[in-house]
Amino acid sequence: MKKPLTRRAFLKNSVRLAILAVLGVGFAGRNNLETTELTLPFANLPKAFDGFRIVQISDLHASFWVGQKYLDQVVTRVNGLNKDLVVITGDIISGSINDFWKRWLPTAGGSYIPMVAEVLHGLRDGHKFAVLGNHDQWDGRQTERQLVEALKGIGIDVLRNQSKTIHRGKDRIAIAGTDDVWFSYHLDRALKGVPARTFTILLCHSPDVREDLDRKSNVELVLCGHTHGGQVAIPYLSHRFIPIRQPGRYLAGLVKERYGYTYVNRGIGTLVFPLRIGAPPEITAVTLVRGRT
Numbered sequence: 001m002k003k004p005l006t007r008r009a010f011l012k013n014s015v016r017l018a019i020l021a022v023l024g025v026g027f028a029g030r031n032n033l034e035t036t037e038l039t040l041p042f043a044n045l046p047k048a049f050d051g052f053r054i055v056q057i058s059d060l061h062a063s064f065w066v067g068q069k070y071l072d073q074v075v076t077r078v079n080g081l082n083k084d085l086v087v088i089t090g091d092i093i094s095g096s097i098n099d100f101w102k103r104w105l106p107t108a109g110g111s112y113i114p115m116v117a118e119v120l121h122g123l124r125d126g127h128k129f130a131v132l133g134n135h136d137q138w139d140g141r142q143t144e145r146q147l148v149e150a151l152k153g154i155g156i157d158v159l160r161n162q163s164k165t166i167h168r169g170k171d172r173i174a175i176a177g178t179d180d181v182w183f184s185y186h187l188d189r190a191l192k193g194v195p196a197r198t199f200t201i202l203l204c205h206s207p208d209v210r211e212d213l214d215r216k217s218n219v220e221l222v223l224c225g226h227t228h229g230g231q232v233a234i235p236y237l238s239h240r241f242i243p244i245r246q247p248g249r250y251l252a253g254l255v256k257e258r259y260g261y262t263y264v265n266r267g268i269g270t271l272v273f274p275l276r277i278g279a280p281p282e283i284t285a286v287t288l289v290r291g292r293t
């Protein structure tokens, strides 16, 4: 006769089932893309840029778990939005993190640069800018160079401690971008070429960059990512594992600053484990308007 289930065994099985359910929910939710619409007012936005639209994506983490099919959906969604500019704020690839899975899934390793370049080649309309994240730079100069070349080859301008100016009639704004703070980051160099008194948007991977902005810079808006919104967002806990300063404040979303705003995008892909709970992947559409900040 079969032994009755003990209370201990029953509890053990319940915990296992609960863990499996949570993992299942996280796995299923990892690609539930959300589009965040934001309207940000700036007192000194040049007239010709009133209504200027920027679509931001970040932390694609092209890898075994973040594949072409899902990234194609992201590009289709971006293409469906009205915009003047697309920006990608780093961690386009996952770098050597892919090797973590190679032990169990032999096909997980290798370069995902050709795949992500093919996907991003599908982006239509307007200027396209990108900056590098820690995972784009972690594998050394060769990988970094391959990625930058691949992006340039499909018309994406990679801002490596540089800036570009966008003109509309007599008006202009500047888009500056830095390398990642853990690698070849140089903010002064990125802002050096910005003409005096020019409304500036700064692209960077980590929100930590905002700490280096002084009152003299013309930066009004910082667009960044890196945090994945915690990826598995457990209140009062997740932010403790995010390697940034003030992780509670900069985990995700809009922060009002003395210079304007910082926006921390939750990212597209996942890192290490293909799970997202309470931090869905995000495309951000920002409309700049003239008005009181």
Ligand SMILES: [Fe+2]
Pocket (backbone or CB within 6 Å): 059, 061, 091, 133, 135, 226, 227, 228, 267, 271
């Ligand atoms: Fe990332």
